[in-house]
Amino acid sequence: MEQQKVALALADVKHLQAALSKEAKNKLDLYLPNADDKDALKSKVFSLVDDFIYEIFERSKDGMEIDGMDRSVSLRSMLENPTNEVEPFDFALQEEVRKLYQEVEDETMRLTKLRREKPQSLKRSYEESFNSSMEKLHSLEREIEALEEEEDSRDTELDAHMDKVQSLRPKLDEMTREYADSLHSLKEIRDEIPKQRDELSKLNQITKFILEKK
Known part of the structure; x- marks a missing residue:
């Protein structure tokens, strides 16, 4: 039986991505509190994290039925299109964003553990x-x-x-x-x-970059 897809408008998906990116930036501010937005290290780390978030949405798009999406282009290019306005969303979806970010954080911890234990x-x-x-x-x-x-x-x-x-x-x-x-x-x-090697490579890239800057 074909798995049921989640129906969303493109604006809803963009709102989810923006909220998740904002939450990630808030977390980054906790770890680099003394660095401003122009700091090279902070900008590089946030860029890598933002790329990772976009990749999550790109991998998940087959499980979503997105209204207004052009399948011939990548989901990221549509989300980055300034003509796609972001509309206010309800609290239920905000909770879904929180859960999604928690899943990302849990997955990061799981990959870190796998990297440690090999x-x-x-x-x-x-x-x-x-x-x-x-x-x-x-x-x-x-x-x-x-x-x-x-x-x-x-x-x-x-x-x-x-x-x-x-x-x-x-x-x-x-x-x-x-x-x-x-x-x-x-x-x-x-x-x-x-698959684990690819995910660990991304984490290693971030970790290596941070360690080199310390």
């Missing part, structure tokens, strides 16, 4: 789980092979041995599923790492 640790844990599953799978296969060889040399106990083999089949199926799940998890991690 995605490799998560990948390593899945690799260990995968190797453990493979070892158990091989162990079960060896056990089944041993039982099958024993059946060839002891025809009189064929039925009993077959029961033992069949009793191991559910375990083998379970380990096979775990093996498949491990492969799927590793694929998801591999697909996620480039």
